[in-house]
Amino acid sequence: AQSVTQLDSHVSVSEGTPVLLRCNYSSSYSPSLFWYVQHPNKGLQLLLKYTSAATLVKGINGFEAEFKKSETSFHLTKPSAHMSDAAEYFCVVSPGGATNKLIFGTGTLLAVQP
Amino acid sequence: DGGITQSPKYLFRKEGQNVTLSCEQNLNHDAMYWYRQDPGQGLRLIYYSQIVNDFQKGDIAEGYSVSREKKESFPLTVTSAQKNPTAFYLCASSKIMQPQHFGDGTRLSIL
Numbered sequence: 001a002q003s004v005t006q007l008d009s010h011v012s013v014s015e016g017t018p019v020l021l022r023c024n025y026s027s028s029y030s031p032s033l034f035w036y037v038q039h040p041n042k043g044l045q046l047l048l049k050y051t052s053a054a055t056l057v058k059g060i061n062g063f064e065a066e067f068k069k070s071e072t073s074f075h076l077t078k079p080s081a082h083m084s085d086a087a088e089y090f091c092v093v094s095p096g097g098a099t100n101k102l103i104f105g106t107g108t109l110l111a112v113q114p
Numbered sequence: 115d116g117g118i119t120q121s122p123k124y125l126f127r128k129e130g131q132n133v134t135l136s137c138e139q140n141l142n143h144d145a146m147y148w149y150r151q152d153p154g155q156g157l158r159l160i161y162y163s164q165i166v167n168d169f170q171k172g173d174i175a176e177g178y179s180v181s182r183e184k185k186e187s188f189p190l191t192v193t194s195a196q197k198n199p200t201a202f203y204l205c206a207s208s209k210i211m212q213p214q215h216f217g218d219g220t221r222l223s224i225l
Contacts, residue, residue: 009154034213043118043204043216044157090156100145100164100208101172104156 002027002095006105014113019078021108023091026072032094033074035065039087050074086112116141118217120205125222127192127199135190135220137205144210146188150174151202163188192222200224
């Protein structure tokens, strides 16, 4: 069975410092992996996706994630946090197949301190 | 601009009442989805549809119903059988095997 675990429910950083949001997945075969961001009372916006091409994936707003099969991880990073990055972030795995169903992590709330 | 429109943004329901949440997309996507979001939890799939006039139950379909009469529209009805309907409801759409795009959600509360 496929699953995804976000290791931190809350992360707080200072503006200008690096961001690390951790995600581990469980999959019996090569999954597709995504990071989505959600601002308060809004829908989810796709940050980046991994679909078995390059293991280092670059996304929007300076975010990137590295797929590490040996560690079953897909951590999200950004070199320098901005106040506008404060939001909730979801790591998502897709088992694949025609249904395109997604399995969501429980989310990490990122706070950015001035 | 192409996108997904959910309405209303806020909705209130009385006990024993059915309510319908609207979801419209102009992205020409074949597949549409409904999710429920509760605080501290990820999104859970209620129903999905890959083609007009066809839909499948997701993980938490009890107390909900949907229809897919048009490609652009996928309304969700929260019935009186849903005992804990207070939540944030998100609609999404996608082309087959492509990432899902989300609307801005409807927040449903019980009066």
